[in-house]
Amino acid sequence: MKKHNFSAGPSILPKSVIEKSAKGILNINNSNLSLIEISHRSKDFVEIMDNATSLALELLNLQNKGYKALFLQGGASMQFLMTAYNLLENKAGYLNTGVWSTKALKEAKLFGEAVEIASSKDKNFNYIPKGYSIDSDLDYFHITTNNTIFGTQIKEIPDTSVNLVCDMSSDIFSRDIDFSKFGLIYAGAQKNMGPAGTTLVIIKEDILGKVSRVIPSMLDYRTHIEKESMFNTPPVFAVYTSMLTLEWLKQNGGIKSIEKKNIQKSNFLYNAIDSNELFSGFAKKEDRSLMNVTFNLTNQEHKEHFDKLCNDANINGVNGHRSVGGYRASIYNALDLNSVNVLIEVMNELKRII
Amino acid sequence: MKKHNFSAGPSILPKSVIEKSAKGILNINNSNLSLIEISHRSKDFVEIMDNATSLALELLNLQNKGYKALFLQGGASMQFLMTAYNLLENKAGYLNTGVWSTKALKEAKLFGEAVEIASSKDKNFNYIPKGYSIDSDLDYFHITTNNTIFGTQIKEIPDTSVNLVCDMSSDIFSRDIDFSKFGLIYAGAQKNMGPAGTTLVIIKEDILGKVSRVIPSMLDYRTHIEKESMFNTPPVFAVYTSMLTLEWLKQNGGIKSIEKKNIQKSNFLYNAIDSNELFSGFAKKEDRSLMNVTFNLTNQEHKEHFDKLCNDANINGVNGHRSVGGYRASIYNALDLNSVNVLIEVMNELKRII
Numbered sequence: 001m002k003k004h005n006f007s008a009g010p011s012i013l014p015k016s017v018i019e020k021s022a023k024g025i026l027n028i029n030n031s032n033l034s035l036i037e038i039s040h041r042s043k044d045f046v047e048i049m050d051n052a053t054s055l056a057l058e059l060l061n062l063q064n065k066g067y068k069a070l071f072l073q074g075g076a077s078m079q080f081l082m083t084a085y086n087l088l089e090n091k092a093g094y095l096n097t098g099v100w101s102t103k104a105l106k107e108a109k110l111f112g113e114a115v116e117i118a119s120s121k122d123k124n125f126n127y128i129p130k131g132y133s134i135d136s137d138l139d140y141f142h143i144t145t146n147n148t149i150f151g152t153q154i155k156e157i158p159d160t161s162v163n164l165v166c167d168m169s170s171d172i173f174s175r176d177i178d179f180s181k182f183g184l185i186y187a188g189a190q191k192n193m194g195p196a197g198t199t200l201v202i203i204k205e206d207i208l209g210k211v212s213r214v215i216p217s218m219l220d221y222r223t224h225i226e227k228e229s230m231f232n233t234p235p236v237f238a239v240y241t242s243m244l245t246l247e248w249l250k251q252n253g254g255i256k257s258i259e260k261k262n263i264q265k266s267n268f269l270y271n272a273i274d275s276n277e278l279f280s281g282f283a284k285k286e287d288r289s290l291m292n293v294t295f296n297l298t299n300q301e302h303k304e305h306f307d308k309l310c311n312d313a314n315i316n317g318v319n320g321h322r323s324v325g326g327y328r329a330s331i332y333n334a335l336d337l338n339s340v341n342v343l344i345e346v347m348n349e350l351k352r353i354i
Numbered sequence: 355m356k357k358h359n360f361s362a363g364p365s366i367l368p369k370s371v372i373e374k375s376a377k378g379i380l381n382i383n384n385s386n387l388s389l390i391e392i393s394h395r396s397k398d399f400v401e402i403m404d405n406a407t408s409l410a411l412e413l414l415n416l417q418n419k420g421y422k423a424l425f426l427q428g429g430a431s432m433q434f435l436m437t438a439y440n441l442l443e444n445k446a447g448y449l450n451t452g453v454w455s456t457k458a459l460k461e462a463k464l465f466g467e468a469v470e471i472a473s474s475k476d477k478n479f480n481y482i483p484k485g486y487s488i489d490s491d492l493d494y495f496h497i498t499t500n501n502t503i504f505g506t507q508i509k510e511i512p513d514t515s516v517n518l519v520c521d522m523s524s525d526i527f528s529r530d531i532d533f534s535k536f537g538l539i540y541a542g543a544q545k546n547m548g549p550a551g552t553t554l555v556i557i558k559e560d561i562l563g564k565v566s567r568v569i570p571s572m573l574d575y576r577t578h579i580e581k582e583s584m585f586n587t588p589p590v591f592a593v594y595t596s597m598l599t600l601e602w603l604k605q606n607g608g609i610k611s612i613e614k615k616n617i618q619k620s621n622f623l624y625n626a627i628d629s630n631e632l633f634s635g636f637a638k639k640e641d642r643s644l645m646n647v648t649f650n651l652t653n654q655e656h657k658e659h660f661d662k663l664c665n666d667a668n669i670n671g672v673n674g675h676r677s678v679g680g681y682r683a684s685i686y687n688a689l690d691l692n693s694v695n696v697l698i699e700v701m702n703e704l705k706r707i708i
């Protein structure tokens with residue numbers, strides 16, 4: 001009874017990763033010790049951390065370009081304040097494309113002048129603002145590339161001389177963009193990278209050290225760079241399982257290859273929505289996310305019926321977020337085309353029987 | 355080939371916990387989904403979080419006494435700054451008993467006046483200072499009950515009208531003390547409670563809200579109390595495995611019962627050290643830890659020999675911390691008497707063959 005897991009996050013991971021992860025819990029590297037019982041200073045774990053950070057930079061094509069990869073704790077929400085703590089001296093700009101950008105902006109305001117450069121709040125964030133200008137005097141410009149709740153995604157990364165800071169939690173490692181455009185990228189692991197419990201931070205090192213405030217050790221990126229994510233005990237399991245997922249991605253052809261699959265999956269699903277008058281998409285077509293497909297029934301009377309069909313087909317996690325309603329199918333890297341086809345079949349089935 | 359795991363942390367966990375934890379990774383509650391693939395808002399996980407927080411309060415005998423239990427991220431090191439951020443308005447006092455208290459004091463100084471009330475640094479922290487006085491005008495007094503690196507432990511919790519704040523990372527759930535003496539207790543999970551990746555914080559709610567500064571959401575305990583540790587995605591695996599460990603402790607008679615075993619294990623080991631002229635204990639006898647037994651060879655020429663005997667006996671993780679040297683046997687709750695006996699046997703064997 002295979003489940004088709006469309007959860008928005010924590011979300012589906014490759015089956016081989018789940019199996020290796022469970023095996024590591026029982027016995028890591030044939031040591032007769034559990035992954036979670038060994039010292040983080042042991043050779044076994046230091047290798048895991050090194051591997052995970054190297055793979056992250058390699059997959060993003062950021063090796064030898066002045067970037068460091070860190071595995072921290074606290075989720076993207078901790079990064080909302082850490083980015084501002086470390087980078088905001090005079091003024092920062094934020095593109096407000098949803099709930100998470102709004103929260104990021106709110107936290108930044110505690111540390112200095114943080115302004116909303118553009119927003120799509122007027123239409124409940126169903127599109128990505130365009131045509132705004134980014135003043136060159138900003139300390140940084142913050143964007144959220146993919147908006148999990150609303151199902152929108154920034155297709156063109158802005159060109160600017162200002163440091164780009166990005167919450168890439170829900171689309172990192174899913175599509176081939178020029179990651180060297182960014183000064184700092186952060187991403188909670190629990191979408192395309194691993195289980196909840198760690199946050200990947202990719203930093204161009206030369207953007208640090210420019211603010212005058214004193215930063216507590218744990219909130220200072222320089223601490224974690226200097227200690228290679230081992231200033232204190234790292235979240236061992238989450239880092240290990242993220243490493244396994246990054247290995248899986250590399251073995252499956254890396255970002256270019258997975259992007260093709262992601263485009264195919266999302267095309268199939270958006271086509272199914274657009275060609276079926278029982279459904280309507282939420283996000284503006286040109287801004288539709290490759291990761292989170294948001295849609296609704298055109299007639300709410302069919303809700304019970306559709307929910308039952310989904311349930312009978314072992315479809316899990318398609319309820320929309322409360323601020324949008326309707327449905328959201330999250331089709332991250334590890335979700336295979338077969339699961340998308342099952343959902344499409346259920347949508348077609350509803351049409352046949354109505 | 356069973357390993358005898360004396361690691362200081364991450365450290366040994368009960369075998370049954372390891373097995374259930376691995377099983378949950380493969381299939382949680384017979385859902386055909388992995389623990390790490392389900393939404394943290396799902397019924398399955400909300401129950402896990404509720405269970406974990408209830409068990410923590412129950413085992414510490416703190417239910418219905420105005421306390422909340424939180425599962426956060428970032429380790430004790432994040433609590434060094436969070437305690438000060440939330441509680442330090444005018445002046446705080448710190449008892450300096452080792453590396454971790456020194457770090458806690460350092461971070462607190464960024465937020466206000468934080469003073470060292472007493473210290474044992476003069477003797478490389480091999481004892482617990484006593485006879486100091488705690489001014490009643492302090493916002494709080496911070497102690498570290500067990501000093502993992504040095505193998506010392508506070509036996510008498512100070513009596514004071516001031517809020518007691520405590521880093522209990524390496525001895526929480528190991529001995530029966532009056533936990534209601536504390537305003538705030540924090541503990542990284544990776545000793546007696548679970549895997550690395552979550553930090554238990556126990557707060558008496560009425561000590562909060564007394565400082566004038568604005569606190570970023572993620573660093574404000576009130577945020578996490580209001581959202582029941584679900585302000586953002588929690589570290590699902592670490593919380594689950596901590597819950598399993600707390601269940602194991604409850605099933606095995608709770609803290610009173612485990613304390614007896616811990617006293618027995620430590621007595622046996624300290625007696626073996628004291629009765630063998632090849633070894634000497636590091637910590638002052640009256641302050642010896644029940645959790646971390648620090649000792650050294652009286653003659654370093656035997657090091658290679660002793661290390662080989664340990665290795666041959668499948669003893670893991672007994673190297674001392676670099677700031678103390680020698681050996682450290684961490685004998686946390688999950689380590690059974692048999693492993694202690696194996697170590698004692700190796701110490702006796704060295705004596706026989708020298």
